[in-house]
Ligand SMILES: Cc1cc2nc3c(=O)[nH]c(=O)nc-3n(C[C@H](O)[C@H](O)[C@H](O)COP(=O)(O)O)c2cc1C
Ligand SMILES: Nc1ncnc2c1ncn2[C@@H]1O[C@H](COP(=O)(O)OP(=O)(O)OP(=O)(O)O)[C@@H](O)[C@H]1O
């Protein structure tokens with residue numbers, strides 16, 4: 001944008017043969033991208049000039065009249081005077097800014113700036129003025145009455161024939177209306193995306209509900225046990241798909257309950273390669289280019305596999321006639337370039353997937369990671385693959401980047417921060433214990449289930465009772481605590497299984513504290529539908545075990561028996577890991 005001024009006026013190309021004034025054409029160099037105020041490349045106007053008569057008082061000619069008649073604000077400043085003050089301002093400048101001439105002559109132009117003016121833009125101006133370069137940019141300025149406006153400023157140096165800098169010339173233009181229109185347009189696009197998201201969600205869930213309800217109705221209408229089995233299986237599989245859909249959406253919203261642990265990306269990818277192979281068809285070849293000895297990153301391995309699979313599936317879809325997909329791992333150090341990537345400086349590991357497919361046009365690229373954005377036609381894509389992957393990577397403290405051009409293939413880079421070794425102590429993942437039926441010899445463990453949703457409570461009770469547990473229930477923390485105080489002495493509660501977020505004053509964490517304060521040997525298992533602040537901040541600090549909803553029967557029973565087995569180890573609760581979730 002800026003260009004060094006030549007102090008040698010003979011380099012000026014637009015030389016008037018009579019030797020009056022000369023200039024160097026802008027040649028499109030002063031354009032501020034798409035926001036150029038003259039709406040087309042400025043080729044001929046001068047970006048710097050040389051004058052033979054530096055006198056400001058010669059105001060008799062038509063050119064001076066033109067300057068005073070134009071609606072384009074213009075000023076001159078004198079860089080040879082202290083602080084480069086305004087020495088001339090035309091009438092349009094007074095109209096634009098609302099000042100009187102005597103209020104501005106002798107002052108530096110920075111009086112137009114204010115609280116919301118972008119400081120980076122100001123330092124660009126400062127650098128240009130200091131280096132005597134021409135510059136064009138837009139920044140927020142304020143009128144005399146305090147109203148803000150977007151000012152498209154152009155500044156260029158004016159030399160005398162000896163090559164001395166005599167003035168700076170500037171023109172200004174109020175481009176507020178155009179900027180507002182652009183902002184409204186972006187806002188409208190955002191609303192459209194939200195509409196699309198809601199509609200997509202409603203559409204997919206309606207289909208799933210249709211299947212679930214339809215099959216349940218069929219169950220109610222038949223006596224044939226074989227049919228019942230079939231209908232139930234169909235309903236279950238639809239509900240499973242619904243659960244998968246919400247998992248992807250939560251990942252997009254960066255609200256997944258992550259179980260991060262140190263992972264060697266190279267090892268993870270090589271172990272996962274068979275599954276990737278089976279996901280692509282035979283014409284697509286997967287090539288691995290994996291760096292050994294990489295520092296571990298702390299991520300949720302299952303989620304990472306899901307993200308990788310989504311990206312590899314996209315590569316497959318982009319190459320219907322086959323081709324090569326290269327999956328690589330490599331280290332990356334970010335220093336000065338970190339801010340551009342919206343990441344803190346430091347060491348990262350990159351998981352990269354490159355394909356030779358059809359690539360994306362600029363519009364597709366811009367929206368590819370939006371949820372429900374798909375170009376794959378009805379029934380083929382849900383548009384959640386990249387949304388999930390980018391949400392997950394972001395939630396893991398990293399960044400997903402897409403490089404793609406129509407016809408040129410696509411490269412997806414998932415960058416994860418390397419954590420300093422002392423930031424993480426080894427995680428003990430819950431060891432898998434098989435579901436044990438409880439023998440009811442009067443010693444069956446007593447589980448207190450606390451859940452504000454009636455149906456969810458009924459299901460938990462049903463599952464636990466059918467496995468032989470003795471179950472008591474409460475709808476709120478207060479109710480649970482009253483029950484505990486009244487009955488724990490004769491009928492001991494062995495495990496508190498509570499929802500994390502409940503209406504009323506007492507959430508699951510507060511309840512668990514109150515109960516373990518009364519009896520530290522009571523085990524605690526929490527459950528939640530998503531990663532509320534509470535989960536991130538509360539359970540991480542305590543290392544509480546949390547079961548995500550929706551949970552399957554076997555998951556609930558596994559986790560309940562694990563929690564009960566842990567009784568006595570560290571007072572009923574123990575630290576599962578230092579990290580319940582990485583940064584959102
Ligand atoms: C000819 C000329 C015109 C300028 N016009 C404006 C302007 O319209 N609005 C503005 O915010 N700054 C304008 N500036 C920039 C400020 O005068 C000043 O250079 C800038 O604030 C950076 O310097 P500072 O950090 O000392 O304030 C202009 C500068 C020159 C030389
Ligand atoms: N590797 C790629 N090459 C070309 N286009 C891609 C690639 N990856 C994604 N896209 C484009 O981005 C869109 C969104 O991708 P995303 O994975 O989010 O959804 P989808 O693949 O359409 O559906 P889903 O993954 O949910 O089945 C795709 O429809 C496609 O247009």
Ligand SMILES: [Mg+2]
Pocket residue numbers: 310313314381384385386
């Ligand atoms: Mg996809």
